Amino acid sequence: MALIFELDPKVDAALRDGLLALWADVTNAGGAVGFVPPVTPEDIRPELLKHFTAMAEGRSRLLVGYDETGAVAATAFLTLNTHRLMRHWLWLYTVMVHPGHQGKGYGRDLMAAAADAARGLDGIEAIRLTCRGGTGADTFYAACGYKEVGRVPDAIRVSPGDDRDDITMLLPLHR
Numbered sequence: 129m130a131l132i133f134e135l136d137p138k139v140d141a142a143l144r145d146g147l148l149a150l151w152a153d154v155t156n157a158g159g160a161v162g163f164v165p166p167v168t169p170e171d172i173r174p175e176l177l178k179h180f181t182a183m184a185e186g187r188s189r190l191l192v193g194y195d196e197t198g199a200v201a202a203t204a205f206l207t208l209n210t211h212r213l214m215r216h217w218l219w220l221y222t223v224m225v226h227p228g229h230q231g232k233g234y235g236r237d238l239m240a241a242a243a244d245a246a247r248g249l250d251g252i253e254a255i256r257l258t259c260r261g262g263t264g265a266d267t268f269y270a271a272c273g274y275k276e277v278g279r280v281p282d283a284i285r286v287s288p289g290d291d292r293d294d295i296t297m298l299l300p301l302h303r
Contacts, residue, residue, distance in 0.1 A: 129195075131193035131194060131195060131201055131202055131229075131234055131237055131238070132194045133191060133192065133193050133194075133237075133238075133241040134194070135189060135190070135245045135248075136183075136189055136190060137190065137192050139180060139183070139190075143192070143200065144176070144180075145169070146200030147176055147192075147200055148169035148172055148173060148176060149169055149200070150201070150202075150203060150224055151169070151172045151175075151176065151222070151224065152167050152168060152169045152171070152172055153228075154224045154225075154226065154227060155167045157227035158263075159227070160259065160260035160263045161222055161223075161224055162175060162222065163175075164286055164287065179205055179221075182205075182207060183205075186208075187208055187210065188205050188206065188207040188208065188221075189205070189206040189207075189245065189249075191203065191204045191205070191238075191242055191245055193237070193238055193241065195226075195229065200226075201226045201229050201234065202224060202225045202229070202235075202237075202238045203222065203238075204220055204221070204222060204223045204224070204238060204242045205220070205221040205222050206218050206245060206246055207219040207220075207221055215251060216252065216253045216254070217252065217253060217254040217255065217256055217298075218246060218249070218255060218256070219255075219256055219257065220242055220246075220255050220256070220257040221257070223238065223239070223242075225238060235268060236271075236272060239269070240272075242255065243299060243301060246301055247301050252301060253300065254298055254299060254300045254301055255298070255301065256296060256297065256298050256299075257274070257296075257297055258294055258295060258296050258297070259297065260284050260286075260292045260293075260294070260295075261284075261293030261294070261295055262293070263292075265295075266295050270297070273299050274298060275297060275298055275299075276295055276296070276297055277296050277297065277298045278295070278296035279293050279294070279295050279296070280293065
């Protein structure tokens, strides 16, 4: 069964808790989403609150994918640029699919839904994202149409002695 995607869902306790659980589960399964395992939802809460603040200020939009039970199964944040010379593209942050749903094509579905959402925003012509090298995420994003446009070697220190490249990727949105 396919996920049901919603852009700008109502933020309530159930959504908040679902996002926190998803983020912790993805991180603890080895996902490169800003933390290293082990984490709890409480470890992630301050970062999620930053996203909620950006949403409340109109700087960010939330895309959520719900599974057949209505649980939060996937998410991405579309973050607008505030710099007047860069308002024609946006950032895609915190792209996640629950580990229990991986291998079902939901990641590609999430990326397609994010591109569709971005196309629906006035003046947006491209999506940029960054990913952690050594995880295979860059290969996944390339399969979704993104092109590598930059790489900073060893910019991400996962742990002492484990430095990873910070890879920037771009998806032009052809209308």
